[in-house]
Amino acid sequence: MLHEKLSTIYDNVLRRNPGEIEFHQAVREVLESIGPVLGKHPEYAESKIIERICEPERQIIFRVPWEDDQGEVQINRGFRVEFNSALGPYKGGLRFHPSVYLGIIKFLGFEQIFKNSLTGLPIGGGKGGSDFDPKGRSQREIMRFCQSFMTELYRHIGEYTDVPAGDIGVGGREVGYLFGQYKRITNRYESGVITGKGLSFGGAQVRTEATGYGCAFFVEEMLKARGTSFDGKRVVVSGSGNVAIYTIEKVRQLGGLVIACSDSSGYVVDEKGIDLDLLKQVKEVERQRLSAYAAKRAGEGAVFVPGRSVWEVDCEVAMPSATQNEITGKDAERLVRGGCLAVGEGANMPTMPEAIRVFQDAGVAFGPGKAANAGGVATSALEMQQNASRDSWTFEFSERRLREIMRDIHDRCLSTADEYGMAGNYVAGANIDGFKRVADAMLALGLI
Ligand SMILES: NC(=O)C1=CN([C@@H]2O[C@H](COP(=O)(O)OP(=O)(O)OC[C@H]3O[C@@H](n4cnc5c(N)ncnc54)[C@H](O)[C@@H]3O)[C@@H](O)[C@H]2O)C=CC1
Numbered sequence: 001m002l003h004e005k006l007s008t009i010y011d012n013v014l015r016r017n018p019g020e021i022e023f024h025q026a027v028r029e030v031l032e033s034i035g036p037v038l039g040k041h042p043e044y045a046e047s048k049i050i051e052r053i054c055e056p057e058r059q060i061i062f063r064v065p066w067e068d069d070q071g072e073v074q075i076n077r078g079f080r081v082e083f084n085s086a087l088g089p090y091k092g093g094l095r096f097h098p099s100v101y102l103g104i105i106k107f108l109g110f111e112q113i114f115k116n117s118l119t120g121l122p123i124g125g126g127k128g129g130s131d132f133d134p135k136g137r138s139q140r141e142i143m144r145f146c147q148s149f150m151t152e153l154y155r156h157i158g159e160y161t162d163v164p165a166g167d168i169g170v171g172g173r174e175v176g177y178l179f180g181q182y183k184r185i186t187n188r189y190e191s192g193v194i195t196g197k198g199l200s201f202g203g204a205q206v207r208t209e210a211t212g213y214g215c216a217f218f219v220e221e222m223l224k225a226r227g228t229s230f231d232g233k234r235v236v237v238s239g240s241g242n243v244a245i246y247t248i249e250k251v252r253q254l255g256g257l258v259i260a261c262s263d264s265s266g267y268v269v270d271e272k273g274i275d276l277d278l279l280k281q282v283k284e285v286e287r288q289r290l291s292a293y294a295a296k297r298a299g300e301g302a303v304f305v306p307g308r309s310v311w312e313v314d315c316e317v318a319m320p321s322a323t324q325n326e327i328t329g330k331d332a333e334r335l336v337r338g339g340c341l342a343v344g345e346g347a348n349m350p351t352m353p354e355a356i357r358v359f360q361d362a363g364v365a366f367g368p369g370k371a372a373n374a375g376g377v378a379t380s381a382l383e384m385q386q387n388a389s390r391d392s393w394t395f396e397f398s399e400r401r402l403r404e405i406m407r408d409i410h411d412r413c414l415s416t417a418d419e420y421g422m423a424g425n426y427v428a429g430a431n432i433d434g435f436k437r438v439a440d441a442m443l444a445l446g447l448i
């Protein structure tokens with residue numbers, strides 16, 4: 001239910017951004033949480049902070065022409081939404097996926113404002129990407145696309161302005177090509193202009209692992225708050241990309257047993273526990289489908305289930321790490337019936353609103369993406385810090401920093417939820433805490 005004033009604001013968002021359904025969903029979830037804040041802080045409403053937060057500071061849409069391996073000209077659309085810079089330079093990843101349109105980039109950019117605020121680090125919110133489909137493209141095609149994308153993007157970004165990184169379809173390889181083209185065009189070795197870089201050219205230890213590791217740390221804290229741990233728990237992780245792989249790695253180190261993961265073609269169940277070395281080989285090196293993993297593990301009893309949702313597998317901990325709106329209300333009911341007691345969102349907005357309600361009503365500990373997957377962007381901010389000081393930290397030190405950040409986010413979500421009379425509600429805690437820091441900075445900066 002929306003507070004009356006917020007309902008009017010939401011109606012305006014719908015009117016001003018027609019058809020952008022994912023953006024509407026992300027805005028609604030935040031507005032549903034912050035009603036009680038307005039009672040305590042009338043100054044936010046007087047200065048129209050919420051209306052201003054819902055309107056991006058700048059949206060850039062551009063043409064990305066490139067030539068495929070057959071010499072044919074291809075044209076894609078590029079986006080960068082610079083949503084809010086009250087806390088620092090715009091910060092957020094780039095997504096290359098055929099489903100990308102303005103509504104997806106705006107939902108991700110909007111979420112990023114509050115997530116980045118929750119980290120406590122000086123980063124504003126932004127997001128970008130393209131409807132380019134990397135699937136089936138050669139390495140040279142990927143490079144040509146990235147170079148063309150950066151040939152427009154370079155004029156909008158900078159260490160103090162806007163700092164992109166990866167997201168779906170954009171990993172270390174793509175970040176390398178993007179940074180290479182930026183350096184070539186500008187003649188500046190401006191390491192802090194993009195994060196997620198390789199260790200040979202200004203990258204930071206633990207950034208590759210950070211989102212997955214951070215999510216596992218967050219869930220570990222949620223379990224601890226309920227007097228339990230990962231030890232011996234059956235865990236399902238969706239996806240098998242960057243976030244999923246490093247979630248699996250850390251969950252295993254923390255004592256959990258990951259029995260299933262997925263990709264867009266289906267899922268694999270491996271009751272003895274996902275073989276991480278094999279998964280990395282299949283996904284990171286060979287860039288193959290998950291069915292190739294199952295074929296190589298058939299002797300160990302691994303089974304590939306094509307075309308179905310991994311959320312039909314019973315587990316005690318669910319860690320959605322693929323894409324938005326992947327857990328439906330029905331999936332959530334089934335997971336609760338199967339004994340699920342904690343959910344940590346590695347992906348952005350993977351759980352549909354009705355599914356969140358099912359989990360919360362059943363008393364499942366539910367860690368929203370803004371909080372649970374904030375370790376990736378937090379470690380990006382640490383990468384910027386190292387670039388600015390021309391330093392590089394050890395793996396152990398960086399991981400310790402990440403763990404402290406995740407613990408702090410967890411504790412603030414809980415204490416804020418408590419303060420506003422919604423004990424145990426991590427969604428409300430994350431939204432309120434993330435919102436307040438941005439709102440206070442916006443008030444202090446005046447009407448800009
Ligand atoms: N990379 C990062 O640092 C961060 C990523 N995220 C979020 O995590 C999620 C995953 O991102 P990455 O792992 O970086 O991307 P990725 O491109 O490395 O992996 C994406 C994975 O999701 C799977 N997938 C995509 N669409 C699917 C669908 N419809 N059904 C089933 N599986 C599907 C792909 O097959 C792939 O395994 C996204 O929601 C992203 O926004 C959130 C915070 C930081």
Ligand SMILES: O=C(O)CCC(=O)C(=O)O
Nearest residue numbers: 092093165167376377380
């Ligand atoms: O590391 C970053 O800057 C952004 C990571 C990201 O895209 C996200 O948090 O969703």
